[in-house]
Amino acid sequence: MHPLDPFGFGAPGYRKHARAFDPRDLDRDLRGLTVAITGANSGLGLAATRALAARGAKVWMLCRDIGKAEVARSSVTGDTSVARLDVSDRASVRALDIPTPDVLVHNAGMLANTREDVGGLERTVATHVVGPWLLGTRLRPATTIWVASGGMYTQKLDVAGMFEPPGAFDGVTAYARCKRAQVVIARRLGHHAMHPGWADSPGVETSLPTFHRLTRSILRTPEEGADTIVWLAATRPAAPAFWFDRAVAPEFVLPWTRHDPAQEDVLLARVAEAAERP
Numbered sequence: 034m035h036p037l038d039p040f041g042f043g044a045p046g047y048r049k050h051a052r053a054f055d056p057r058d059l060d061r062d063l064r065g066l067t068v069a070i071t072g073a074n075s076g077l078g079l080a081a082t083r084a085l086a087a088r089g090a091k092v093w094m095l096c097r098d099i100g101k102a103e104v105a106r107s108s109v110t111g112d113t114s115v116a117r118l119d120v121s122d123r124a125s126v127r128a129l130d131i132p133t134p135d136v137l138v139h140n141a142g143m144l145a146n147t148r149e150d151v152g153g154l155e156r157t158v159a160t161h162v163v164g165p166w167l168l169g170t171r172l173r174p175a176t177t178i179w180v181a182s183g184g185m186y187t188q189k190l191d192v193a194g195m196f197e198p199p200g201a202f203d204g205v206t207a208y209a210r211c212k213r214a215q216v217v218i219a220r221r222l223g224h225h226a227m228h229p230g231w232a233d234s235p236g237v238e239t240s241l242p243t244f245h246r247l248t249r250s251i252l253r254t255p256e257e258g259a260d261t262i263v264w265l266a267a268t269r270p271a272a273p274a275f276w277f278d279r280a281v282a283p284e285f286v287l288p289w290t291r292h293d294p295a296q297e298d299v300l301l302a303r304v305a306e307a308a309e310r311p
């Protein structure tokens with residue numbers, strides 16, 4: 034076990050877990066399958082776009098910056114289209130006009146250093162929770178995949194703390210709370226959720242420079258980080274679950290992060306209310 038990688042989140046863990054993968058799972062023709070991926074111009078979203086388009090899937094790249102999206106798209110072989118979507122902006126979500134995809138991947142993500150409000154919500158919760166919820170209610174795909182994070186293991190579900198971060202803003206805690214909420218929402222709505230481990234992406238390098246410097250030698254490639262997204266989209270397991278490296282993962286590793294189940298109803302009501310605001 035690598036000292037920096039006790040949970041197998043890095044590349045050594047991926048290689049170990051990949052020994053159990055069935056290579057035939059991704060050896061398939063995905064023509065006829067439509068997948069919409071938010072934040073598809075970078076990191077894991079771009080890697081998933083490439084892998085799915087290479088197998089014949091039609092991929093809608095839902096990106097907030099059309100210029101960046103078109104540059105990324107030019108590096109992809111296969112059937113792709115770009116549509117503008119700022120998932121933190123409810124007006125942008127409502128303005129999106131694409132056909133219902135078979136699979137929707139809530140991949141767009143960010144980690145803020147300072148508190149910023151968008152449309153009356155803190156940016157982290159607007160981007161990871163409220164925007165994706167609204168997008169899902171509008172697109173209504175058959176299969177939904179939430180790209181969460183192993184960072185959520187550090188946080189208990191805290192609905193009030195997520196919507197109104199108390200005290201000095203801590204972007205890492207805000208991020209982990211939202212990722213915890215994503216996994217709860219996914220389970221409650223019958224969606225899949227996964228976490229990618231630690232993958233080298235532009236987002237990790239710019240948002241967590243010290244973490245990136247310390248762990249660079251063991252980070253996964255974006256393709257390795259995106260592997261379970263691609264596998265879920267391609268195989269669409271019937272039973273929704275929280276996944277890591279193509280296997281069902283526990284929702285809790287630390288006993289004090291378990292929450293009162295009643296909090297889940299509070300979360301769903303609060304998110305639905307926030308998503309319906311103008």
Ligand SMILES: NC(=O)c1ccc[n+]([C@@H]2O[C@H](COP(=O)([O-])OP(=O)(O)OC[C@H]3O[C@@H](n4cnc5c(N)ncnc54)[C@H](OP(=O)(O)O)[C@@H]3O)[C@@H](O)[C@H]2O)c1
Nearest residue numbers: 072075076077119120121140141142182231232234235236
């Ligand atoms: N890499 C890891 O080790 C790791 C670990 C755990 C979880 N994750 C999760 O994996 C997902 C992908 O992250 P990544 O590492 O690939 O990071 P990344 O390279 O920074 O990619 C994030 C993508 O999300 C987009 N995005 C951010 N805010 C958006 C918004 N409001 N509307 C639309 N798109 C938006 C970004 O667009 P711009 O290019 O325009 O900024 C970018 O395309 C995230 O949900 C992240 O939390 C990653």
